[in-house]
Amino acid sequence: MSDQTNEEQTEDRIEIVSFTIGEQAFCLNIGHVLEIRGWTSTTTLPHAPDYVVGMMNLRGAVLPVMDLSMRLGLGKTVPESRSVIIIAHIDKKSVGFLVDAVSNILTVNQADMQPTPEVSSARTAAFIRGVYTMDDTIVRAIDVHQIMPQDNLVAA
Amino acid sequence: MSDLRDMFFEECDDLMEVLSTGLDDLQNGNGDAETINAMFRSVHSIKGGGGAFGLDRLINFAHAFENVLEDLRSEKIEADPGLIALMFSSFDHLSDLVDAARDDNDIAEDAGASILADLKQVSPPEDGGAEEAEVDSADFMPLTLDIGGDNDFGPLPDFDLPPSLDLDTDPAPLDDLPGSDGVSAFAIEFSADPGLYTRGHDPALLFRALADLGDVTVTADTSNVLTLAEAGDALAALNWTLQLIPNDGVQEDDIREVFEFVESQCVLEVSTTVVEKAADIDLPELPTLTDEVPAPDEADTAADVTAPTTPEPAAKPAIKVVEAKPVAGKKSEPRNSTIRVDLDRVDRLINLVGELVISEAMLRQSMNELPVSANSSVSEAIGQLKTLSGVLQESVMAIRAQPVRGLFQRMSRIVRESSRTAGKEARLLMIGDSTEVDKTVTERLVEPLTHMIRNSVDHGLETAEDRIKAGKPAQGTIKLEAAHRSGRVVISLSDDGAGINREKVRKIAESKGLVRPEDDLTDSDIDNLLFRPGFSTADSISELSGRGVGLDVVRSEIQALGGRINLQSEPGKGTLMTISLPLTLAVMEGMLVTIEGESLVVPTVALRETLQPGQANVHEFCEGDRGLSMGGEILPIVDLGEALGFRRQLSDLDNQALLLIEGESGRRSALAVDNIIEQREVVIKGLEQNYQSIPGIAAATILGNGKIALIVDTDQMIPAAGKSQLSLLKGQEHAEVA
Structure with a gap:
């Protein structure tokens, strides 16, 4: 995934998928998003970090589903039928992100991304690359590489 | 042109294999006239192909090599150990040249010059002998x-x-x-x-x-x-x-x-x-x-x-x-007809067949939910479909199976090179090189095996003087063996060296803070310290091993293949490392069980017996530990649900079923589960691909209803000898290196 270079090389405009967790709006670069699916039940993983909901079956592929809310420190999501799983491809791995709802696909100006506010907690600093301002809301750009489960969390 | 080129290099691989097999035969005294003929033809074909692509260095070298083989063929010279050694180095250099040509790399101008000179000395090109032949x-x-x-x-x-x-x-x-x-x-x-x-x-x-x-x-x-x-x-x-x-x-x-x-x-x-x-x-x-x-x-x-x-x-x-x-190879195994197929195509086929098997299972499951009257006529057809898809899957998997010969032959080169660098004498003994293993496995074993062999030569074998002092032959033997054993492939690497110096290992581990001096460690605990990250026992960082990457890298590579590695060592006698790998990476037989509503699969390979626990044969110990008496032996009972963190310790096992499992090492334990559903074939889906490995879990599979079930890693569910608890539960380093 050389999205870093991609983002620099392509013109400034990029497309993002915006979604909500609780009251907050977040976004992913559309290049990472494979598809968006409704909630399906998952298989619980033993010894998994609390934000890993379980494994899901995506047409024969087995991939982990992460509770993005839990990962971002916003509390546990109780999946319901309205919940959505964003299937993303990051660092050669496919992963599902459990979020409350997908709101829009937006075209934004790359240069418009503002740095994460200084008030950030360590977690915010690690997982949020920056924010886009849309009308009166801000959309938080997720750092997909950081958000993935890190290998050392579950030592084999 | 590039197609032709590719084809030439593919052929080269085969030809080099023939050459290598021939050399091994010569070395072991099994060579005959036909062996030398086959070797000659290989070198000649490589030379010929090299000519077509203007690979001058390759041609020159192959030419000199060919002259020697020609003289050998016409019995002008004899295959004495010196010549065989020369031919081995020539083989290595030739394969370097082929590789360099393939990748368009340059290799040092003087590389192989001495070998070339030696070859020319054995069979001077001006010598009319070649012509006479x-x-x-x-x-x-x-x-x-x-x-x-x-x-x-x-x-x-x-x-x-x-x-x-x-x-x-x-x-x-x-x-x-x-x-x-x-x-x-x-x-x-x-x-x-x-x-x-x-x-x-x-x-x-x-x-x-x-x-x-x-x-x-x-x-x-x-x-x-x-x-x-x-x-x-x-x-x-x-x-x-x-x-x-x-x-x-x-x-x-x-x-x-x-x-x-x-x-x-x-x-x-x-x-x-x-x-x-x-x-x-x-x-x-x-x-x-x-x-x-x-x-x-x-x-x-x-x-x-x-x-x-x-x-x-x-x-x-x-x-x-x-x-x-x-015609070539009358004495050797008959050459099989082969076609070259892009690996991607095979993989796609395998994936599709995997999907087919899942669909078939889903169909069967929905049939079972229909009233009996509706499915009587269909069930027979479904049964046939099941058989067929099973056979189809087996056949498709067989496409990927390859003998480990090629892998072993590469290792024989590693032994030659590393023993030369280390100044030790070593030979490689290969056993069972026709054992077939999934191609991915053989490819991904190259690195770990290379490392293990270098380790054996560098740390395991003694110098010739030390060996003679110890009453061993000056030349060390490294044995590489492959075999199928109970549904798995076991590759073992043993040397007749000094064995692991446990005192030294322990001292180093203590100095690196891996263990405390007061820790009570068994021999196997100490041996397994070698697999800890960053461990190196070499006094000086040699050229061979000790580059900071240790056996821990080997272990993680093997684990990534679904395998495990074991180490046994006897001071003065040598060291044995055993790698055990799944036969295929795609299907296995398993027993479907449920725990707290979760479906899990226990591999049938490890399963010996299923039984109901009774008051008479279950014994309680401290902290809720339980044992099962079986034929005079008391086996540990492991509550699978507890081990995997699905539930707290059970107050009694009355409603549980027990699965008696036996691990690689022969140790046994009983797994407690809620229900045993059925035995079935499952398609293995790796967890590492999109996630990471999970302790206690080998892989996942997809059931007929589309749900995912985890496949239990039974070996990790057997408490190690001398340990009171499952290391897994305590989150400690596993006693068994796996």
């Missing part, structure tokens, strides 16, 4: 001149060898060189046995394959053809005479190769002949082969063959050089 070819030279009387030096077929070779005395069999004004050709007499047809072979196809090698003229001898009425039971009556004007580099062996699969069902005679270059003057324009040669579908259709009226070849075979030797 080609007696048969040399003999027909004057005759070529006789036949092509007019001094017309017609355009010669392209001949791509670089000029340097022309200056050299080229020992290439001259029969693949065009004559001065005649062309050497092959006369092929071919008559088929009835068996050839009944096995579905078709001479027309063979001839067409020949046409790829050069210009072919086919003459059918129909004199023996009977009428349909007479023909009776499948008698093959057609004989053919073919004349082949070969393309550059086509050898008699290439022709024989075309007939390889029908060898036992035909009479084949190949001889060289010389025809005038302007052969088309004498030969009428021939219709295409397809029209010319009727394809006898069945043996008895031979009757309605209309024989082509091609005249006899212009020149009768000038000299019959009927090869006295049997």
Whole structure:
């Protein structure tokens, strides 16, 4: 995934998928998003970090589903039928992100991304690359590489 | 051109394998004339191909190598250990050259120069010997001149060898060189046995394959053809005479190769002949082969063959050089017919078949939910579908299986190189190199095995003096062995070296803070310290190992393949490392169980028995530990739900079922689960691909209802000897390195 270079090389405009967790709006670069699916039940993983909901079956592929809310420190999501799983491809791995709802696909100006506010907690600093301002809301750009489960969390 | 190039390098791999096998045979004293012939042919073919692509260094070296083999073939020199060693280094260098050419890399100008010099010393290129050995070819030279009387030096077929070779005395069999004004050709007499047809072979196809090698003229001898009425039971009556004007580099062996699969069902005679270059003057324009040669579908259709009226070849075979030797590899295993298929295609097929098996299971499951009356007629068909998809899956998986020979041969080179660097004497003994393993596995084993072998040479084997002092032969032996054992592939690497110096290991581990001095460690605990990250026992960082990457990297590589590695060592006797790997990476038999509503699969390989716990045979110990008495032995009971963190400790096992499992090491334990559902074949889906490995879980699978079930890693569910608790539960380093 050389999205870093991609983002620099392509013109400034990029497309993002915006979604909500609780009251907050977040976004992913559309290049990472494979598809968006409704909630399906998952298989619980033993010894998994609390934000890993379980494994899901995506047409024969087995991939982990992460509770993005839990990962971002916003509390546990109780999946319901309205919940959505964003299937993303990051660092050669496919992963599902459990979020409350997908709101829009937006075209934004790359240069418009503002740095994460200084008030950030360590977690915010690690997982949020920056924010886009849309009308009166801000959309938080997720750092997909950081958000993935890190290998050392579950030592084999 | 790039296709041809790819093909050449693919061929090189095969040829190098033949060469390597031959060298091993020679070394072990199993070599015979045919071994040397095969080796000679390999080097020669590599040289020939190299010529086509202008790979000068490769050609020069192959040429010198070939000279030595030629002398060996003509028994001018003897395969003494010194020469064999030289040939091994030559082999290594040749494969370097091939690799460099393949990747368009340059290798150091002087690399291999000493080997080349040695080769030239053994068989000086100026020595006429090479020429003499080609007696048969040399003999027909004057005759070529006789036949092509007019001094017309017609355009010669392209001949791509670089000029340097022309200056050299080229020992290439001259029969693949065009004559001065005649062309050497092959006369092929071919008559088929009835068996050839009944096995579905078709001479027309063979001839067409020949046409790829050069210009072919086919003459059918129909004199023996009977009428349909007479023909009776499948008698093959057609004989053919073919004349082949070969393309550059086509050898008699290439022709024989075309007939390889029908060898036992035909009479084949190949001889060289010389025809005038302007052969088309004498030969009428021939219709295409397809029209010319009727394809006898069945043996008895031979009757309605209309024989082509091609005249006899212009020149009768000038000299019959009927090869006295049997076709390549009579003594070795018969060569199998192969095709090259892109691995991606195979993988796609495997994935599709995997999906098919899942769909089949889903169908079966929904059938079972229907009322019985509705499915009685369908169930039989479903049963057939199940059988078929099972067979299909097995066959598809078999496509990926490959003998470990290639892998082992690469290792033999590692042993040579690393023992040279370390200044030790070592030889590699290979056992079971025809064991078949999934291709991915063999590929991904290269790195770990290389590392393990370097370790063995560097740390395991002693120097020659030390070995003699210890009463061992000066040359150390490293044994690489592969075998199938209970549904897994076991590859073991052992050396007869000094074994693990546990005192030293412990001291280092303490100095690195891996263990505390007061820790009570068993021998195997200490051995397993070697697998801890960043561990290196070498006093000095040698060139070989001790680069900071230790056996921990080996272990994680093996784990990524679904395997585990074990280490046993006996001071003064040596060290044994055992890698155990799943046979295929895709399917396995498993017992479906449930715990707290979650479905799990326990691999059947490890399963010995299922039973219900009773008051009489379950014994409680401290902290809720339980044991099961079985035939005088008390086995630990592991609550799978608790081990995997699905539930807290159970107050009693009354409603549980027990699965008796046996691990790789032979130790046993009983797994407590809520329910046993059924035994079934499951498609293995790795967890590492999209996630990471999970302790206690080997992989996942998809059930008939589309749900995912986790496959239990049974070996991690067996408490290690001397440990009071499952290491897994305590989150400690696993006692068993897995």
